[in-house]
Structures are given as structure tokens and as C-alpha cells.
Amino acid sequence: MSCAGLAHAHAAEQGFVLLLPTDIYIAAGGATVALTVLLLLVLPPGAAHRLFAVLPLLAPATVRARHLTSLVMTLILVLLIWQGLYGSRDPLRNALPLMVWTGWWIGLVTLQGLLGNLWRWLNPWTGAGAMLHRVTGQAAPLRYPRRLGHWPALAGFAAFAGFLLADIAPTDPARLAVAVGLYWYAMLLGLVLFGPAWMVRAEAITVLMRAYGRMGALGRAKGRLALGLPGWQVLTRRAPPLSLAVFMVVLLGTGSFDGLNETFWWMGVLGLNPLEFPGRSAVVGANLSGLVLANLGLLAVFALALWLGERLARTGRGLAQALCLFAPTLLPIALGYHIAHYLTAALVEGQYLALALDDPLGRGWHILGLEDAYVTTGFFNTPDTVRRIWLAQAGAVVAGHVIAILLAHALAVRDGTDARRAVLGQAPLAIFMVGYTIFGLWLLASPRGI
Amino acid sequence: MNMKTTRRGALTTLAGAASAASLPLWARYAQAQTSEPIRIGFQQHSTGIGAAYGRWYGRTTQAAVKLINDEGGINGRPVEIIAEDDGTDPKRGAEVVEKFANQHGCDVGFGTLFSHVVVGSAPRAGELKLPYFVVSEGTHVSSGMLNRYTLQPGITDVRSQVIAMAPFITENLGKKVTMIFPDYGFGYDHRDALGPAIEAQGGKVLAKIAIPPSETSFTKYFPKIPRDTEVLYHVMVGPAVLTFVKELGEFFGGRGPQLFGFIDSLEAVAIDSSGLDFLEGSHFWEGMCRHQQPDESPYETAYRAAVGVDARGASLSDPADVSTYGHMFGCWETLHIIKAGMEAAGYRGHADRPALIEAVEAMTDMPESLAHPQGTKRFNGKTHQVFGHQFITRVQNGTLKRVHTTAIDESVYPDMVDYTTQPL
Numbered sequence: 028m029s030c031a032g033l034a035h036a037h038a039a040e041q042g043f044v045l046l047l048p049t050d051i052y053i054a055a056g057g058a059t060v061a062l063t064v065l066l067l068l069v070l071p072p073g074a075a076h077r078l079f080a081v082l083p084l085l086a087p088a089t090v091r092a093r094h095l096t097s098l099v100m101t102l103i104l105v106l107l108i109w110q111g112l113y114g115s116r117d118p119l120r121n122a123l124p125l126m127v128w129t130g131w132w133i134g135l136v137t138l139q140g141l142l143g144n145l146w147r148w149l150n151p152w153t154g155a156g157a158m159l160h161r162v163t164g165q166a167a168p169l170r171y172p173r174r175l176g177h178w179p180a181l182a183g184f185a186a187f188a189g190f191l192l193a194d195i196a197p198t199d200p201a202r203l204a205v206a207v208g209l210y211w212y213a214m215l216l217g218l219v220l221f222g223p224a225w226m227v228r229a230e231a232i233t234v235l236m237r238a239y240g241r242m243g244a245l246g247r248a249k250g251r252l253a254l255g256l257p258g259w260q261v262l263t264r265r266a267p268p269l270s271l272a273v274f275m276v277v278l279l280g281t282g283s284f285d286g287l288n289e290t291f292w293w294m295g296v297l298g299l300n301p302l303e304f305p306g307r308s309a310v311v312g313a314n315l316s317g318l319v320l321a322n323l324g325l326l327a328v329f330a331l332a333l334w335l336g337e338r339l340a341r342t343g344r345g346l347a348q349a350l351c352l353f354a355p356t357l358l359p360i361a362l363g364y365h366i367a368h369y370l371t372a373a374l375v376e377g378q379y380l381a382l383a384l385d386d387p388l389g390r391g392w393h394i395l396g397l398e399d400a401y402v403t404t405g406f407f408n409t410p411d412t413v414r415r416i417w418l419a420q421a422g423a424v425v426a427g428h429v430i431a432i433l434l435a436h437a438l439a440v441r442d443g444t445d446a447r448r449a450v451l452g453q454a455p456l457a458i459f460m461v462g463y464t465i466f467g468l469w470l471l472a473s474p475r476g477i
Numbered sequence: 478m479n480m481k482t483t484r485r486g487a488l489t490t491l492a493g494a495a496s497a498a499s500l501p502l503w504a505r506y507a508q509a510q511t512s513e514p515i516r517i518g519f520q521q522h523s524t525g526i527g528a529a530y531g532r533w534y535g536r537t538t539q540a541a542v543k544l545i546n547d548e549g550g551i552n553g554r555p556v557e558i559i560a561e562d563d564g565t566d567p568k569r570g571a572e573v574v575e576k577f578a579n580q581h582g583c584d585v586g587f588g589t590l591f592s593h594v595v596v597g598s599a600p601r602a603g604e605l606k607l608p609y610f611v612v613s614e615g616t617h618v619s620s621g622m623l624n625r626y627t628l629q630p631g632i633t634d635v636r637s638q639v640i641a642m643a644p645f646i647t648e649n650l651g652k653k654v655t656m657i658f659p660d661y662g663f664g665y666d667h668r669d670a671l672g673p674a675i676e677a678q679g680g681k682v683l684a685k686i687a688i689p690p691s692e693t694s695f696t697k698y699f700p701k702i703p704r705d706t707e708v709l710y711h712v713m714v715g716p717a718v719l720t721f722v723k724e725l726g727e728f729f730g731g732r733g734p735q736l737f738g739f740i741d742s743l744e745a746v747a748i749d750s751s752g753l754d755f756l757e758g759s760h761f762w763e764g765m766c767r768h769q770q771p772d773e774s775p776y777e778t779a780y781r782a783a784v785g786v787d788a789r790g791a792s793l794s795d796p797a798d799v800s801t802y803g804h805m806f807g808c809w810e811t812l813h814i815i816k817a818g819m820e821a822a823g824y825r826g827h828a829d830r831p832a833l834i835e836a837v838e839a840m841t842d843m844p845e846s847l848a849h850p851q852g853t854k855r856f857n858g859k860t861h862q863v864f865g866h867q868f869i870t871r872v873q874n875g876t877l878k879r880v881h882t883t884a885i886d887e888s889v890y891p892d893m894v895d896y897t898t899q900p901l
Contacts (some may be wrong), residue, residue, distance in 0.1 A: 043750075116561045300690045304525070305567065307566050401798075403797075404532070405795040409797050
């Protein structure tokens, strides 16, 4: 199951992947990340930091323009929910599941991570919130309790992950319409009651998008829109608070489990026959437990690597402080894996999405001129295309880890540790990241049962 | 054979639909007492393990419905497909059946492929008295484990397919057979049906090699193949099947026994893919010949054009997109049987569902036609299972060439149930 049930257990594609020399590719990927670490040993201390230099471009747009686009998004969301409730029952024809799972979760999250904070323009709450504020003339009556931090957003993301990975039919249009509609309403209520702090701390989608937005090539520096190597914003921003740092770890843990739960290996753990997968209803409990365990496991291993590193480098930082400082370096890994994991789904469901947008209201229209167009999965059927797809996936994973290593090094050096001690202190984290590269590539190469 | 037949051209000539199709829409349904559509709930594997099949089942279904509607619908009423995704999940499947009956007001349910979803959904269809037309190949319908409201009139079942193969294997390929199959239900169906059938033909099954389903390398199993094996019968499925074929080729180096397989192993995979070269000269069962044969019937040619597949069974819009040709005709034929059944029963609404069941049960011989492009069939109203011709093809220069067509009688086995004795 790839995208929330938009699965493509395409035996041919996996069959050709199994024929690829993936062992060699995995070793090469791991070696690339390891070499990056070694390179940092010999390069001058500021080298990594200079890679993330920034080029200032334009002045940012006004808030009013963003509220306008946000209102347009709200309108689109309402139309989508209406389609979900009353449109086609087929999740591959209905615009709501396709827009949510393919358009937003696969597409927009990826663009946000690569480009920068597009969500600022596309958030479907802020415009409506501003309009309500303007109409009523009332400011938010309550103050957001600071001690809650980003924990409500983490709870929201956990619920989202549970829906994605364990719900029996997350793509069912009506079921999704109810979930999306209720969530939208609840979060608007939060925004009205607590003001914008609610959006950036308690609303899981906005927190997720802003976290990935830190990875984008475009961001703000010195009051202007600026361009740099993805990851530069991690270096220019303050370290996140603990609740947001944990959120970032959970982003990676959830993404990894999303891949892991499809593998023959996981089916073996559950004692299921991967060729006769009994369906999601049989693994609801197992997937929820796996999700929790995967995230706790990752948090423990990551914390252990940081704790060892701090001991070796003798920085005097506490574990929580180190976790906050280095958690953003997991973002490129999570993003790289997100792209890799969903690439095959995007190739197929992107076509369904195009067809749905061609006729968004199911009236037999062809707005995009896609009459008589058929969805194809032919690229899963030839060894050459499968190899190219697999290498693109592997490239995303490896690039994510290389950036993560560079960021971790730059952060350690910036924080005042001298270069030698920084490298020494980073050794456990580097080992963790090389190991995680191999794990990520193994996930892509493993036969899958859903 | 004209391979360039256009979709519209072929259909209008063949179906005698020219007059109907040229009428304006309002006139086509003019004779109907009500223009309320006939609603067919399509239980589709859009997601989950069956998604690759579900896509082609969907495409075939849409093509069949378009043809039926172009010809004037059913009893003068248009047909509407209400597709619900069952996630290839039995529990969800039962929910979907319930939605068809209670929420969408469907007249019938249709189209389920994967056996566990059929077995999970059929009891609910029986309780709700919703005629449930499955396209699953499973022997569960004729075994008697389901109910009177569940029928499989558009595709033959695995048991009949396997026993029909045995005479050809022993007469043409060899009498000493070794079987390699995955170690679970699907493999057991083949094991249990083929062994006795081979022995009945004077052959012998030398070894039955069961492979764990999660296996991805097979070289350690090949030495278990007895040296005097004349035919290797293989029914591997899943992602590792290409590895299986490649390793088998490396093991025998082109000097091994004759190979006989089921197309299920390579459904939706191009047979001329690199790595499958070793299959050259081997034989396959096919439910319908993926590659166009020289004597292909005009009905099948029209069917290819309607579904949008070329002479190699691949999508017209992408020659690399190979269809599940050996199975998907079942959707086309089943929809035409629903139409014929509703017309015979004078079906007007939900109250006529029992009459529809009885009308389908009364069906016997179904001649080859545009409604039955796979070939002539014989329906057994007692067991709710259809029987038909099976095709054996041989890979020659990367093309599946038909070398034998089995007779319907070769695939028939004794009745295991009489559903007509159950109350409606």
C-alpha cells in the first residue's frame, strides 16, 4: 500500500526491481553518504556552511494577496468535499481522494520541501480566519497556552498517520469528505478562538508543511525572498522547540514505517502470506502498533546517537538541547524518502488526477482535452524504465542523506565546537545516517506484498 | 485479418447497433417504461493487492457498458456503473456489497476477482438478496460454499481449467510431470486438481515442489526436480516470478524438460521482456489468447477495439501497457449475461431480483458472439458456474501462438452442489 491505499502492487515493476543489481546500488548509496562524512574531515571547517550560502531575490508579497489565495483554496476545498460526498464512488475518479492523497500529500508536500513555503499561499484556513476577523471585528478571545507547544500538532499528525496507514478505506470519497470537512471546521474554530498561534503550533498540516518548508530552496532572508541549496533555512533559523523537534523525528519515523509495512519482511513478522494479503482490515491493530513502535524506536536510536556524540565531543549540551539542534537535519532524509516512496504512486495516480481534473464534476467534460485518454502503467513493464525509476528513487534517498550530513556538520561547527571535535562528535550520527541510507534503499529494493 | 479495425467501425457492423447508435439519446430509451437506469454495483479492486487487475477489469467494464448502452441499454433502460473500491479486502468487500444494496439502490453487484473478497462478500449478498455476479475464477462458487444469489457465469473456474489441460500435457509434452507451485491455497488448487487429472490420462506426477510464498530466490529448489521429469508444470505468482523464470533458465541452460505454465504468472507482463527469453518454446494456459491469432473471430477483434487493446493485448495508447487479457473478458461476458438475464426475466426493479436469478439459472448454451468473444460457453444453473473452451499457447519468437483449444466437455466435473434447491 503506498499512498493511503492508492496502492500499486504491480508485480511486473517489483519483478524487474528484483532483477536489478540492487545490492550494488545500495552499497554505492551507503558509500556515497560515508564519503561525504570523510570529505568533511579533510575540508576546511566552514566548507559545509558555505555550501548553504544564500542569494537574495525579491521582496515578499503582501499578506492580503495570501489571504486571497487562501480563500480560493477554501472554495476549492468546499467543492472537493461536495464531490467527495456526492460525486463518483470510485476513488480513482473522484477528485477529492485524488486531490488529497495525490495532489496534496504526494505532490504539494514534495514541492513544499523542494521549493519552500508554498503553504503560506495555499493554506485553506488563514483567509477564512482573516475574513471572519474583519467581519466581526473581534480578535481571538483566548490566548494559546504556550506550555502546549507543538504537542497538539503532533497528536494531530499521529491521527493523520493512523488514518493513512491503518484505516480500512482512507480513499473512500465519502469517508474522506467527512474526515476532511470535520478537520477543516475544527481547525478553523481553533484559529478563531486562539488566533494565528493555533495554526503554527496546533494545526498538524500547517506544522508539517512549515517543517518541510524549511527544506525549500526558496525562503526568507533579511526581509527578502532568497534562494539557496535546499537546507539553508535550517541553518538560518533558530533551533526548534522540543515538541517541534520530536514532530520532525516522527515525520521520518512515519514515512519509514509507511515503506516498511508493505514489505515481505513485515508480512513475515505478522505471519501473513504476502502473495495473499488479506486486506487492510486484517492489519489495523498491527499497523497502529508498528507505527508507534517505529517512531519510538527511531527516537531512541537518534537520541542515542546524539547522546554518544555529545559525550565524545564534550560539548556540554544536554540531550534535549542536542535533539532540538539536530532534529531538523532529519528533514531532508524524510523528504528524500517521501519522494522516493511515492514516486511510483505519483506516476500512476498523477494520471488519474489529470483525468479527474479534466472532468472535475463528473459531467463528461474535457477541460484539459483528455478525451479517450487511458491511464497506463506501461513504464512498470520494461526493465529499462523500471531501472530508471528505481535509480531516481535511490537518488532522492541518497541526496537527502548527503544534505543531512552536511547540515549536521555545519550546525555542529556553527555551534562553536572546533572542527575536529565536531567531526568526532558527529561520528555516531554519521553512522546512524549511513545506516539509514542503507535501510531506505533496502526498503525500495524489497519485494512488497500490498 | 484486418488488424486496424477501428473501435466504432467494428462495433457498429457487428452488433447490428448501427441503427440504435445513430438515434438521438432520448429516442434510444423511448420504449422503456421508465428511463431510470439499471444500476450495476461494480465491486472494483481499485486499491490493494488486486489493483493491477482492477484497472483492466474497470476498462473492460466501461467498454461493455458503452456497447450495451449504444445498443439501447437493458429493457430499454440505460446501464449505470457504480464503482466502489473494496481495497481487495474481504471485510471492506462485504461493506461495499451492503452499500450497493442499501445506499446506492443497485439492481445487482458485479465484478469481484480475488477469491478472498468473493468469499468475504458473498454471504452478505445472499442475506441482502442482491444478485452477485463474480468474475473470480475461483472454484468456491461451484464447490457449494456460497449461496443462491452468487453466480459466476462469465469466467471458468480454476478446477475446470486445470483438468482440461491434463490430456494435452500427457499426449504432447510428456507423461512424467513435476509441479512447482506456491505453498498456499492458489498453489494447492493446482496441485489437487492436476495430479488426479494427469494420472487419469496415464501420466505420473513425479514430485510436487511447494515454494514458500515469501521466497525470492529459487535455485535451491531446482535440484529437487527429478532428473527423468518430462514436463515441468509451474504456477508461480507474485513479484519474484521473473526471478523464478530467469533462474530456471540459468539452471537448465535450455536443455531442461518441457515447460507448462499458467498465464496468471505473467498476466500484464510482456512475454518478450528481456529475462524471459528462456520461456521461448514453452507452453501456457490462457483464458483468452492475448496475442491475436490468425483465425481470430470478428467478435474478438471488435472486443479488442472496444476495450482499446492492440494485437499483442497491450493498450492502444501505450504498447508497453499489457492488459490482463486472459481474465478480463469475464467482465464483458458477465455484463452481457446480466443483460440477457434481465431481458429474459422482464426485469423491472428490485422485486424482480429472484426472477433474474432464475432466468440466469435457466441459461445453458451461450454461442460465440460479440456478447461472448472468448468463445462458446455452457452454463450449469445448478452449480452457478460456467464452462468453456481453454486455450494452450506456445511461445514462438516472443509471441503466444495457440496450439490447442480444449473441448468444453474436457473441463466439466461432477456437480458438487445444486443451488436451485435453496430458497430465493
